[in-house]
Amino acid sequence: GQNIDQPTEMTATEGAIVQINCTYQTSGFNGLFWYQQHAGEAPTFLSYNVLDGLEEKGRFSSFLSRSKGYSYLLLKELQMKDSASYLCAVRAYASGGSYIPTFGRGTSLIVHP
């Protein structure tokens, strides 16, 4: 099975930078995803890392270290609309050649003025 751990809740100030960490334990690792989810809506894809290093995409960046089983999502220039849940998901090979993404519990980010 897989074990994914991320903080339950974080708060930050508008305009600031926040880093959301995710640690995981899995076998057959095949990629790590970050999703943003507003209450009552489906998750929206933010980033995908399969190799070590930093992937930058506008205000959002995602980092992966496979040897440490660690990733983080970095949000810069925070805006009020960034208040949402951020889900870390790990994809791993399953029997039969398919892959299964497993989600962490999500981190609820609250951005205040």
Add this chain to the structure above:
Amino acid sequence: GAVVSQHPSWVICKSGTSVKIECRSLDFQATTMFWYRQFPKQSLMLMATSNEGSKATYEQGVEKDKFLINHASLTLSTLTVTSAHPEDSSFYICSAASTEVATAFFGQGTRLTVV
């Protein structure tokens, strides 16, 4: 980007009735479909994984006779909640994936309320 359409977006049904939720991949062939359930303030929980043309694989604790999954084509999967009860009220989300795309794409979700 790839689009996954889920229908209906919300449904209210009486206890004991069945509800069918459809999930369609509109511009790619989804070899694998995932069905999730999410209770308020909780994370997505995988219910089952289905590959086109084969029986779905259910997660532990999910009743396969209650949550019927059909994945008859590469663009359509359905989840039928049979004999629904109030405790089945939840947000159900499908996700479609294939070897063509690096990530999985989500449908809009279905808010099911059983009264």
